[in-house]
Amino acid sequence: MYKPVPVAIGLRYLRAKRRNGFISFISLASILGIALGVTALITTLAVMSGFQKEIRDRMLGMAAHATVSGYGEPLQDWRHAVQVSLKDARVAGVAPYIEKEALISGANNQPAMVRGVLPAEEAKVSVLADKMVQGKLSELTPGSFNIVLGRELALWLGVRVGDDVIVTLAEFRSTPVGGVQTMKRFRVSGIFEAGYNEFDKGLAVVNLEDLQRVLRMGQGVTGVRLRMHDMDLAFDVARDLALALKGPYRVSDWTQDNANLFRALKMEKTVMAILLSLLVAMGAFNLVSSQVMLVTDKQADIAILRTLGLTPGKVMQVFMVQGSLIGLIGTVSGVVGGILLTLNLDAILHGIELLLHVKLLPEDVYYITGLPTDLQASDVVTIACVALGMAFLATLYPAWRAARTAPAEALRYE
Known part of the structure; x- marks a missing residue:
């Protein structure tokens, strides 16, 4: 009523x-x-x-939230970059890396991205060690020239753990007979499965020091990879780090790298x-x-x-x-x-x-x-x-x- x-x-x-x-x-x-x-x-x-x-x-489990890399040249003082990054409370982990395109040859040939990492530091920015289905990431010791392949990449190459592969990098070195492509034999020590085709078919991982020797980079690296407590702050943190380092650096985050x-x-x-x-x-x-x-x-x-x-x-x-x-x-x-x-x-x-x-x-x-x-x-x-x-x-x-x-x-x- x-x-x-x-x-x-x-x-x-x-x-x-x-x-x-x-x-x-x-x-x-x-x-x-x-x-x-x-x-x-x-x-x-x-x-x-x-x-x-x-x-x-799955993608961010293997990829960094953000990267700070040298602009047109290797990042030499990467240890200083790591120290500056860790002072930021928003950063959960930092690790150096080298990344180069290469042609990997086994029983078959397959192009892939070769990434050089420090196994002890990689766990701070990715879950690669947890995705190993054969072998261990810790077997990528300096001087061993071991390589870890994605599961699909290993199938396409027709190789298994213990086999050798030839890595041909898109880098030339001068010799008395002219320019020669950089090539190196690596032994397959492990296979990982990330559950994401881009990594399972297109990524190979080696020790960072081994790749530095092959590329003759000295102590230089491509850059540092960052993992944040809050992934939405990735670009802001990486930009602040680049400004703190006071040099020409390229900053990218996971939204830019996978924008499409x-x-x-x-x-x-x-x-x-x-x-x-x-x-x-x-x-x-x-x-x-x-x-x-x-x-x-x-x-x-x-x-x-x-x-x-x-x-x-x-x-x-x-x-x-x-x-x-x-x-x-x-x-x-x-x-x-x-x-x-x-x-x-x-x-x-x-x-x-x-x-x-x-x-x-x-x-x-x-x-x-x-x-x-x-x-x-x-x-x-x-x-x-x-x-x-x-x-x-x-x-x-x-x-x-x-x-x-x-x-x-x-x-x-x-």
Whole structure:
């Protein structure tokens, strides 16, 4: 009794049994349409966010958050750079590196990036030591000229642990007979599997001192790699370090080095969200139909309310309240369903695989053992707001038609 009149009448229309059962069916279809659209949208975006997070974590497990390298020449005083970096509380670890493109030859030839590291320091900036499936990273001792290959790279080269490979670097050295490409024989001492194709197929790791000797770089390195406590601060920390070193340095972070990948993933997620929003829009269109039919069915009621003094604006509010409640029920149902489906999606997928005796996500193709999901509160709130907005807009036209009802015309044949 304390509710505003439009709200009270709108709630009564929502609860009341209608003479026309088809209108009730259309209203139910509107609720289900909105709920299914919201559920599908929440689940799909959670899965896409999960894959994006999985890719980012696997990539950053092997790659540094940021790098500071010499501009056009090796970084000679890299120990000073390490000391300056560690004074910054935002830095979790620092390690020097050398990185060169090379052609690696075994039974077959394959281009790859050769990275020189200090095994004892590498654990501070990457998880390479934890990704070893054969051998140990610590076997990359100075002077051993051992090499660690990615699993896919080893398969392409046709080599195993204990075999020799020839590394041909894109560097020339002067000899009495002219320029000769730099070549060196390395022994395969280990194989790693990062679960990310760019590293598994395109990365080989050697001891930093061995690569310095092959390239005749002295004590110089390509640069230093940084790992942060907060990866989002990577560029700011690397820039501050370059300024503190007071020299011409090149600064890059993980977002710059992989800009195209993350831009593509973001675009894919946005396009998918737009496409799946059409499911919610279909539920909103059904809501328009049900509201128009309800207005037609309630012509006599509207006329009586008008003669009792209810203004056109109040009449419009009645049907806006009733339609918005339908949208609210559908949205809440969809949000609850989407969250529950996302949280149990891995178990559902496993059940389908057992039932149909198929492998929907083969490990040798996707490098994962389950379906990754990342349910983000911001995505859920945005989807709920969009669905409620569509439902509200869907009520405007039928409510406007109801407000324009002429009492005399509506009651003429009653």
